[in-house]
Amino acid sequence: KAGVTQTPRYLIKTRGQQVTLSCSPISGHRSVSWYQQTPGQGLQFLFEYFSETQRNKGNFPGRFSGRQFSNSRSEMNVSTLELGDSALYLCASSSTGLNRYEQYFGPGTRLTVT
Amino acid sequence: TQLLEQSPQFLSIQEGENLTVYCNSSSVFSSLQWYRQEPGEGPVLLVTVVTGGEVKKLKRLTFQFGDARKDSSLHITAAQPGDTGLYLCAGEREWGAQKLVFGQGTRLTINP
Numbered sequence: 001k002a003g004v005t006q007t008p009r010y011l012i013k014t015r016g017q018q019v020t021l022s023c024s025p026i027s028g029h030r031s032v033s034w035y036q037q038t039p040g041q042g043l044q045f046l047f048e049y050f051s052e053t054q055r056n057k058g059n060f061p062g063r064f065s066g067r068q069f070s071n072s073r074s075e076m077n078v079s080t081l082e083l084g085d086s087a088l089y090l091c092a093s094s095s096t097g098l099n100r101y102e103q104y105f106g107p108g109t110r111l112t113v114t
Numbered sequence: 115t116q117l118l119e120q121s122p123q124f125l126s127i128q129e130g131e132n133l134t135v136y137c138n139s140s141s142v143f144s145s146l147q148w149y150r151q152e153p154g155e156g157p158v159l160l161v162t163v164v165t166g167g168e169v170k171k172l173k174r175l176t177f178q179f180g181d182a183r184k185d186s187s188l189h190i191t192a193a194q195p196g197d198t199g200l201y202l203c204a205g206e207r208e209w210g211a212q213k214l215v216f217g218q219g220t221r222l223t224i225n226p
Protein backbone atom coordinates (compact mmCIF):
# COMPACT_ATOMS: atom_id res chain seq x y z
CA LYS A 1 0.00 0.00 0.00
CA ALA A 2 1.51 3.35 -1.01
CA GLY A 3 2.25 5.85 1.75
CA VAL A 4 1.22 9.46 2.11
CA THR A 5 2.60 11.64 -0.65
CA GLN A 6 3.09 15.38 -0.59
CA THR A 7 3.93 17.77 -3.39
CA PRO A 8 6.01 19.73 -3.86
CA ARG A 9 8.82 18.66 -1.51
CA TYR A 10 10.50 22.06 -1.55
CA LEU A 11 9.18 25.53 -2.25
CA ILE A 12 10.63 29.03 -2.12
CA LYS A 13 8.25 31.99 -2.10
CA THR A 14 8.50 35.69 -1.34
CA ARG A 15 6.53 37.63 1.25
CA GLY A 16 3.01 38.50 0.19
CA GLN A 17 2.64 35.60 -2.23
CA GLN A 18 0.33 32.68 -1.71
CA VAL A 19 1.08 28.96 -1.86
CA THR A 20 -0.88 25.72 -2.28
CA LEU A 21 0.41 22.41 -0.96
CA SER A 22 -1.01 19.04 -1.93
CA CYS A 23 -1.40 15.77 -0.03
CA SER A 24 -2.55 12.32 -1.14
CA PRO A 25 -3.44 10.06 1.81
CA ILE A 26 -3.03 6.31 2.11
CA SER A 27 -5.69 4.55 0.10
CA GLY A 28 -8.79 4.05 2.22
CA HIS A 29 -7.90 6.72 4.78
CA ARG A 30 -10.56 9.41 4.96
CA SER A 31 -9.02 11.66 7.60
CA VAL A 32 -6.26 14.09 6.60
CA SER A 33 -4.53 16.39 9.08
CA TRP A 34 -2.04 19.18 8.45
CA TYR A 35 0.76 20.24 10.78
CA GLN A 36 3.38 22.97 10.78
CA GLN A 37 6.78 22.04 12.18
CA THR A 38 9.42 24.57 13.18
CA PRO A 39 12.49 24.19 15.41
CA GLY A 40 11.12 26.65 17.96
CA GLN A 41 7.46 25.60 18.15
CA GLY A 42 7.65 21.90 17.34
CA LEU A 43 4.70 20.23 15.66
CA GLN A 44 1.65 22.51 15.58
CA PHE A 45 -1.76 21.28 14.45
CA LEU A 46 -3.36 23.28 11.64
CA PHE A 47 -6.58 21.44 10.77
CA GLU A 48 -8.15 18.10 10.04
CA TYR A 49 -10.47 17.14 7.21
CA PHE A 50 -12.78 14.16 7.10
CA SER A 51 -15.13 13.35 4.22
CA GLU A 52 -14.56 16.77 2.63
CA THR A 53 -15.45 18.63 5.84
CA GLN A 54 -13.15 20.43 8.23
CA ARG A 55 -13.58 18.51 11.46
CA ASN A 56 -11.06 20.25 13.70
CA LYS A 57 -9.00 23.42 13.54
CA GLY A 58 -5.90 24.59 15.37
CA ASN A 59 -4.98 28.08 16.48
CA PHE A 60 -3.73 29.56 13.21
CA PRO A 61 -4.85 32.76 11.43
CA GLY A 62 -7.37 32.73 8.61
CA ARG A 63 -4.55 33.00 6.05
CA PHE A 64 -4.21 29.25 6.48
CA SER A 65 -6.98 27.28 4.84
CA GLY A 66 -7.54 23.88 3.38
CA ARG A 67 -9.93 21.63 1.62
CA GLN A 68 -10.48 17.97 0.90
CA PHE A 69 -11.76 16.39 -2.27
CA SER A 70 -14.09 13.43 -2.75
CA ASN A 71 -11.10 11.11 -3.31
CA SER A 72 -9.72 12.23 0.12
CA ARG A 73 -6.84 14.16 -1.41
CA SER A 74 -6.28 17.43 0.40
CA GLU A 75 -4.79 20.82 -0.32
CA MET A 76 -3.58 23.49 2.04
CA ASN A 77 -3.35 27.14 1.08
CA VAL A 78 -1.47 29.97 2.75
CA SER A 79 -2.19 33.48 1.54
CA THR A 80 -0.16 36.65 2.06
CA LEU A 81 2.94 34.75 3.12
CA GLU A 82 5.05 36.05 6.02
CA LEU A 83 8.66 35.24 6.88
CA GLY A 84 7.42 33.34 9.93
CA ASP A 85 5.53 30.91 7.71
CA SER A 86 8.82 29.27 6.76
CA ALA A 87 8.48 25.73 8.06
CA LEU A 88 8.08 22.07 7.24
CA TYR A 89 4.42 21.40 6.47
CA LEU A 90 3.39 17.84 7.20
CA CYS A 91 0.30 16.04 6.09
CA ALA A 92 -0.90 12.93 7.89
CA SER A 93 -3.68 10.51 7.13
CA SER A 94 -5.54 8.35 9.57
CA SER A 95 -7.83 5.38 9.37
CA THR A 96 -11.11 5.55 11.24
CA GLY A 97 -11.15 1.80 11.81
CA LEU A 98 -10.29 -0.24 14.88
CA ASN A 99 -6.82 1.22 15.30
CA ARG A 100 -6.38 4.16 17.58
CA TYR A 101 -6.11 7.63 16.06
CA GLU A 102 -2.68 6.94 14.59
CA GLN A 103 -1.16 9.34 12.11
CA TYR A 104 0.72 8.26 9.00
CA PHE A 105 2.84 11.16 7.87
CA GLY A 106 4.08 12.18 4.47
CA PRO A 107 7.64 13.44 3.93
CA GLY A 108 6.54 17.07 4.19
CA THR A 109 6.87 20.20 2.10
CA ARG A 110 9.73 22.49 3.10
CA LEU A 111 8.50 26.06 2.56
CA THR A 112 10.96 28.93 2.65
CA VAL A 113 9.63 32.50 2.57
CA THR A 114 12.12 35.22 1.64
CA THR B 115 2.19 25.83 27.93
CA GLN B 116 2.75 22.40 26.41
CA LEU B 117 0.09 19.82 27.17
CA LEU B 118 2.77 17.13 26.89
CA GLU B 119 6.23 17.81 28.28
CA GLN B 120 9.12 15.73 26.99
CA SER B 121 12.46 15.45 28.70
CA PRO B 122 15.22 15.75 27.96
CA GLN B 123 14.87 17.96 24.89
CA PHE B 124 18.38 17.05 23.71
CA LEU B 125 20.43 13.95 24.46
CA SER B 126 23.81 12.96 23.07
CA ILE B 127 25.34 9.68 24.22
CA GLN B 128 27.86 7.06 23.11
CA GLU B 129 26.98 3.90 21.26
CA GLY B 130 26.19 1.07 23.64
CA GLU B 131 24.77 3.23 26.45
CA ASN B 132 21.21 3.05 27.74
CA LEU B 133 18.80 5.99 27.87
CA THR B 134 15.27 6.92 28.89
CA VAL B 135 13.05 9.63 27.45
CA TYR B 136 10.05 10.87 29.41
CA CYS B 137 6.69 12.25 28.32
CA ASN B 138 4.58 13.82 31.07
CA SER B 139 1.21 15.51 31.36
CA SER B 140 -1.43 16.42 33.90
CA SER B 141 -4.09 15.23 31.45
CA VAL B 142 -5.40 11.74 30.90
CA PHE B 143 -5.09 10.26 27.42
CA SER B 144 -6.96 7.37 25.81
CA SER B 145 -3.72 6.33 24.13
CA LEU B 146 -0.11 7.44 23.91
CA GLN B 147 1.89 7.15 20.73
CA TRP B 148 5.60 7.41 20.02
CA TYR B 149 7.01 8.55 16.70
CA ARG B 150 10.54 8.85 15.36
CA GLN B 151 11.47 11.43 12.77
CA GLU B 152 14.67 11.47 10.72
CA PRO B 153 16.01 14.53 8.89
CA GLY B 154 14.06 15.36 5.75
CA GLU B 155 11.27 12.91 6.54
CA GLY B 156 7.93 12.88 8.32
CA PRO B 157 7.46 11.20 11.71
CA VAL B 158 7.00 7.43 11.66
CA LEU B 159 4.79 5.70 14.20
CA LEU B 160 6.75 3.34 16.47
CA VAL B 161 4.14 2.17 18.95
CA THR B 162 0.77 2.88 20.53
CA VAL B 163 0.06 2.11 24.19
CA VAL B 164 -3.52 2.07 25.36
CA THR B 165 -3.88 0.50 28.81
CA GLY B 166 -2.55 2.07 32.02
CA GLY B 167 0.65 0.27 33.05
CA GLU B 168 1.07 -1.29 29.61
CA VAL B 169 4.60 -2.16 28.50
CA LYS B 170 5.51 -2.80 24.86
CA LYS B 171 8.87 -3.85 23.47
CA LEU B 172 10.20 -3.22 20.01
CA LYS B 173 13.62 -4.91 19.82
CA ARG B 174 15.85 -2.71 22.03
CA LEU B 175 13.11 -0.14 22.66
CA THR B 176 10.75 -0.46 25.64
CA PHE B 177 7.67 1.75 25.93
CA GLN B 178 5.62 2.13 29.08
CA PHE B 179 2.30 3.87 29.70
CA GLY B 180 1.78 5.23 33.20
CA ASP B 181 -0.84 3.63 35.45
CA ALA B 182 -2.94 6.79 35.38
CA ARG B 183 -2.51 7.18 31.59
CA LYS B 184 -0.93 10.63 32.04
CA ASP B 185 2.68 9.84 31.24
CA SER B 186 4.91 7.51 29.27
CA SER B 187 8.55 6.58 28.91
CA LEU B 188 10.76 5.24 26.16
CA HIS B 189 13.83 3.25 27.18
CA ILE B 190 16.53 2.30 24.68
CA THR B 191 19.04 -0.41 25.58
CA ALA B 192 22.50 -0.47 24.02
CA ALA B 193 21.84 2.51 21.76
CA GLN B 194 23.13 2.40 18.20
CA PRO B 195 23.86 5.23 15.71
CA GLY B 196 20.76 4.16 13.78
CA ASP B 197 18.64 5.23 16.76
CA THR B 198 19.56 8.86 16.10
CA GLY B 199 16.55 11.05 15.41
CA LEU B 200 13.77 13.18 16.86
CA TYR B 201 11.46 11.21 19.15
CA LEU B 202 7.95 12.57 19.58
CA CYS B 203 5.26 11.45 21.98
CA ALA B 204 1.62 12.16 21.18
CA GLY B 205 -1.42 11.82 23.37
CA GLU B 206 -4.84 10.96 22.01
CA ARG B 207 -7.71 12.89 23.59
CA GLU B 208 -11.39 12.04 23.64
CA TRP B 209 -12.34 15.72 23.50
CA GLY B 210 -11.02 19.03 22.17
CA ALA B 211 -10.37 20.56 18.78
CA GLN B 212 -7.12 18.68 18.41
CA LYS B 213 -7.51 14.94 18.84
CA LEU B 214 -3.79 14.20 18.94
CA VAL B 215 -1.42 16.49 20.84
CA PHE B 216 2.34 16.26 20.43
CA GLY B 217 5.20 16.86 22.81
CA GLN B 218 8.01 19.15 21.66
CA GLY B 219 10.29 16.21 20.97
CA THR B 220 13.59 14.77 22.16
CA ARG B 221 16.49 15.09 19.76
CA LEU B 222 18.67 12.02 20.28
CA THR B 223 22.20 11.66 18.92
CA ILE B 224 24.10 8.40 19.28
CA ASN B 225 27.82 8.83 18.67
CA PRO B 226 29.82 5.87 17.29
